[in-house]
Amino acid sequence: IAPGNVHIPDGNADDLQAAADVASTYYTRKDIKMLFSKLYQLALRDDLCDKNRAEFIKLPKLEKSEREIFTDEDIAKLWDDYKKSGQLVTAVMLIMIYTGMRPAEILGAKVENVHLSEHYLIGGVKTEKGRNRKIIIPDKIVPIISALISTAKKGKLCHFSHKTDFYDKWAEKRAALGLRPELAPYCARHTYVTNYL
Secondary structure: OOOOOOOOOOOOOOHHHHHHHHHHHHOHHHHHHHHHHHHHHHHHOOOOOOOHHHHHOOOOOOOOOOOOOHHHHHHHHHHHEEEEOOOHHHHHHHHHHHHOHHHHHHHHOOOHHHHHHHHHEEEOOOOOOOOOEEEOOOHHHHHHHHHHOOOOEEEEOOOOOOHHHHHHHHHHHHHHHOOOOOHHHHHHHHHHHHOOO
16 A cells, blocks of 8 residues: 555655645645555554554644635535435535534434424533524425434434544545535534524
8 A cells, every 4th residue: 555655564654744744734634644544544454564653643733714614516516415325424514514513413413302393403512501402404404304314323313433434434525526625524514604694
């Protein structure tokens, strides 16, 4: 396995850092680190190396700046993808854009707390005031949430094997649809606040 010029079993931490540093943005470097980490997991599984050296890649300090928002064109790509694939990650991206839910909120949402006929769900995290609040479900995403309810696992509206699985799938879908690397999950909430409040 040779991403760029780094042969996974032979590469050292400096080689990996140099490969990551080619990228100019924090989020692209983070994606590179995640990719290397996945490759190391495969190499470890096949006894091609002794440790995951990707964990030593240092990311630059994330500059505090205005969060990016999803454009109308970005959102149209997501709708088109959802209609074609029905994939969970695309469904979650759209739900977050239209409800303003944080990643922890959507990942922790329980089917029993969804009141589809009344167009709301009980959710929320972060602060005492933010917990157990009504989150409005716009008409546009009712079919998505209905589909998720019918395929729910372990009582969760959106079931991913782990939080990192959600972030990995988000990054993969973003890349597959040609969306900007800066569009992290919290950008969905910022889009909601910017466009729908």
